Amino acid sequence: MAQVLEFKLPDLGEGLTEAEIVRWLVEVGDVVAIDQPVVEVETAKAMVEVPCPYGGVVTARFGEEGTELPVGAPLLTVAVGAAEGSSGSAASPSSASSSLSSPSPSPSSGSGTESSGGSGNVLVGYGTGAPAARRRRIRPDRLDRAVAEAPVSVAPVVAAPVAEVLVAEAPVHEGPVPVVSPLVRRLARQHDIDLRRLAGSGPDGLILRADVDRAIRTAEETAAATARVQAPVAAVVAAPNGVAAASDAERIPLRGVRGAVADKLSRSRTEIPDATCWVDADATELMAVRAAMNAATGPSAGPKVSVLALLARICTAALARFPELNATVDTAAREIVRLPGVHLGFAAQTERGLVVPVVRDAHTRNAESIGAEIARLTELARTGKLSPAQLTGGTFTLNNYGVFGVDGSTPIINHPEAAMLGVGRIMPKPWVHQGELAVRQVVQLSLTFDHRVCDGGTAGGFLRYVADCVEQPAVLLRTL
Incomplete structure (x- = not known):
């Protein structure tokens, strides 16, 4: 059975x-x-x-x-x-x-x-x-x-009641209602459908589930038609900010990825006293080093290295020098928690919205390994196949908003992290180089940090080290 x-x-x-x-x-x-x-x-x-x-x-x-x-x-x-x-x-x-x-x-x-x-x-x-x-x-x-x-x-299913459906063609049943299935009875009861007023389509007038589903749809369509008729009565409604809004204004639910982003950013702004510092850096030498890496041939030549991978490797080196920024704050215990490893998040824009995949143990990887993992996670993000575990657990975030053609930004910290490095577009600009005016590849770097975990001196030292590595990659090579 x-x-x-x-x-x-x-x-x-x-x-x-x-x-x-x-x-x-x-x-x-x-x-x-x-x-x-x-x-x-x-x-x-x-x-x-x-x-x-x-x-x-x-x-x-x-x-x-x-x-x-x-x-x-x-x-x-x-x-x-x-x-x-x-x-x-x-x-x-x-x-x-x-x-x-x-x-x-x-x-x-x-x-x-x-x-x-x-x-x-x-x-x-x-x-x-x-x-x-x-x-x-x-x-x-x-x-x-x-x-x-x-x-x-x-188990009983909680459902919104539907208006009672009256089928004019169907006579009111007298005596037992021709329903056998307890599932049909339960469905009708949940949606306030009077089974005595339904004409069954089964043998000998037996009321089937399809009959109840049809009655529910009829009730919903009737309710929707009534709402459309009554809608023009309220042509203008007052918005919360006091500005009049048309009744046909589009309302987009904050749910899914968009809702999660909204909640996290709101919590970040509410809980974290953030501050931002920024600096312009001459990235000409970094771009030349990258070109030389990717031009290498032979058995030792690996896959192409992206600018984001180089910046990520610079970030892990900077966090080793300034561990205060690889931290979080336990507000309940009123403690700063410095984290032993760097799980580097990077912002990725997808059709579903902004997501932040996480490169695990980035402090143990070189630029090539970080680049390969970024490429893998980016492809998963574009196809919507990232697992929840691949989107959580970050300790520091790198945000390359330069891909959108903008120079600078004051990014919001990815709660509960303590800092985020923002990178603008790299573009030719006039720059004083070795005492002379020249056209150089310039980038703006910005660091938003939680002022509870450190003061401006630490944040400035971190950002200055990153800028020095961008301008003179040999600074980073000395620590490898």
Whole structure:
């Protein structure tokens, strides 16, 4: 006998509490295998495909694409054992609940799945390793019959009430309402649908789930039409700042990556007393050194080295001299925490917004290694495949806003770090070189720092060392 199990949005780690549905990978009526990805969600950190720990027939999906759901909210329900010959075994409710708590560190940990019938994991990259089955659609009459006969173990779903639907063509039922499925009754109750006023499309007037879904859509369309009629009444609304705003003004929700950036920058401005110092530097020699590196040939010649990689290597050398800036502040304990290693973040602009991938243990890498890791993380950022772990844990950030064609900026510190180095565009400018006016490659460097961790002397010393390495790369070579 079939059993309907509910799969909830799991904890995706890194302190994330919600996710937005980007794309459903299955439809109602599809047969899914254990650990088959069923939905693609976007968190504040990355895009994630979420696999289902059950194998069976999808009987319901909760949330349309673009809907934001909290962790623990229902994602879909699966009729386990409803489809004859379906891929994946039936999962017990006990094993399902335990699978949502903590993912296993390796695929091999799911070796007991064959006996329990369910996956012990819900995150991408983990699971039993069972081969994914082809999507197969079940005939609607068989699906309705399987769901109707299934003992439901679905927790109540909190949903916004929908206005009661009155179907004029359908007579009011007298006596028992022709509904067999408890799932249909629950769905109607959650959306305030009067089943006595619905005309069933099943045999002998049996009310099916499709009938209730149709009534819900009708109610929503009626409510939307009413709102459109009433909208012109309020042509102008008062904005919070007192400025009149048109009623058709576009409102963009602050969620996903944009919302995470807004929260972090707001917290940075609220908690950190930041200050900024800047200096112009002659980058002509640095550019010449880079050109010589990339022009080298032979077995010892490695991949091309970018300007960002050289600046990153300079930053790690500067932080070794000024460890005060590789720190954070524990506000609760009122302590400055100096960090032993440098995990260097770099700002990357993508179609999804600004993200800051982190190069782990940058203090142990040379310029070539840092450059290769920056290139790898940048490609992942552009394709939206960065994991949450690759976007957290930074101790210092390098922000190359020069790629946008601007000379300078006062960047906001990436909370909870203590400093950020900003780099403007490198461009030809008149410059006094060896007592004579010449055209040189000049760049503006700016350092925004947390004034709690150090004073201006330390910040100025850090920035001056970076500028000296840019102007005279031999300064850095002496410490390698």
